[in-house]
Amino acid sequence: MLYYLENLLHALDIASLQSAVLRLAAVFMCLTVHETCHGLAALALGDPTAKRMRRLSLNPLRHIDWLGLFMMFAAGFGWAKAVPVNPGYFKKPKQGMALTALAGPVSNFLLALCLLAVGKGIYLYAPYTAGWETVFSFCVYTAAPLSVGLGLFNLLPIPPLDGSKVLAVLLPDRAYMMLMRYERYGMLVLLALSWMGLTGSFISGAIFDVYSFLLDLFF
Numbered sequence: 001m002l003y004y005l006e007n008l009l010h011a012l013d014i015a016s017l018q019s020a021v022l023r024l025a026a027v028f029m030c031l032t033v034h035e036t037c038h039g040l041a042a043l044a045l046g047d048p049t050a051k052r053m054r055r056l057s058l059n060p061l062r063h064i065d066w067l068g069l070f071m072m073f074a075a076g077f078g079w080a081k082a083v084p085v086n087p088g089y090f091k092k093p094k095q096g097m098a099l100t101a102l103a104g105p106v107s108n109f110l111l112a113l114c115l116l117a118v119g120k121g122i123y124l125y126a127p128y129t130a131g132w133e134t135v136f137s138f139c140v141y142t143a144a145p146l147s148v149g150l151g152l153f154n155l156l157p158i159p160p161l162d163g164s165k166v167l168a169v170l171l172p173d174r175a176y177m178m179l180m181r182y183e184r185y186g187m188l189v190l191l192a193l194s195w196m197g198l199t200g201s202f203i204s205g206a207i208f209d210v211y212s213f214l215l216d217l218f219f
Contacts, residue, residue: 018134026143027072028060030150031080033111034104035063038083041103045096047089055083082160094169094176101165108151112214115144120218140215148214149207156203 036058039050050056055063063080072078090096119140126132155163168176 022134022138022142023146026138026146027069028064029143030108030111030147032058032060032063033107033147034150034154035080035083037103037107038085038100041100042083042085042089042096045090045099047086047096047100049084049086049089053084094173098166098169101162104162105151105154108147108154112144112147112151112211115139115147116214116218119144123219144214145207145211148211149203152206152210153203 036056039056042049043051043056057063063083065079065081068079068081070078085097085100087093087097116139119136122132122136122139126136154161155166157163157167
């Protein structure tokens with residue numbers, strides 16, 4: 001009896017470790033794509049700052065903020081190193097910043113679609129093995145919903161999230177400058193809202209609805 005119990009505990013430990021590793025890999029993937037696309041959008045609009053600082057990279061170590069990564073697991077949301085952007089290079093700074101900011105969330109939605117497409121291909125054509133089952137689960141049930149969540153969360157119009165820069169296009173210059181002035185306090189606001197539970201149910205519901213819609217497109 002003890003032998004079987006030890007084997008069961010060992011199996012549970014392996015499963016937990018695998019789940020944690022896959023989730024960490026998904027976080028790295030989603031954050032890396034998000035930040036790289038910010039830099040690519042800025043470059044396309046004329047700003048070479050991210051390229052000069054070697055941030056147009058799919059190496060996650062160039063984008064990960066370790067405190068932000070810890071907060072993602074501890075508090076339910078986190079952040080990466082912000083890609084440096086110089087709006088002085090843009091012909092229209094406010095619009096350029098908005099497009100650069102929007103590129104991050106859009107990239108996450110496109111990444112989710114790609115992951116679900118890969119999952120669909122595995123479902124239809126891959127042999128039924130433990131390895132392919134793990135890849136399918138990673139794509140469809142770990143990385144895709146995480147990518148959707150990251151995209152939706154960043155669309156919140158709270159500085160320094162991307163949504164605040166998109167919203168700024170609609171604001172007069174004076175209001176825009178005031179919004180950016182208080183950007184440094186945005187994370188404190190988000191932490192307070194999270195601690196009070198005011199963002200959890202709203203974001204979770206939105207993630208569920210969007211992810212379910214995308215899932216229905218493929219399965």
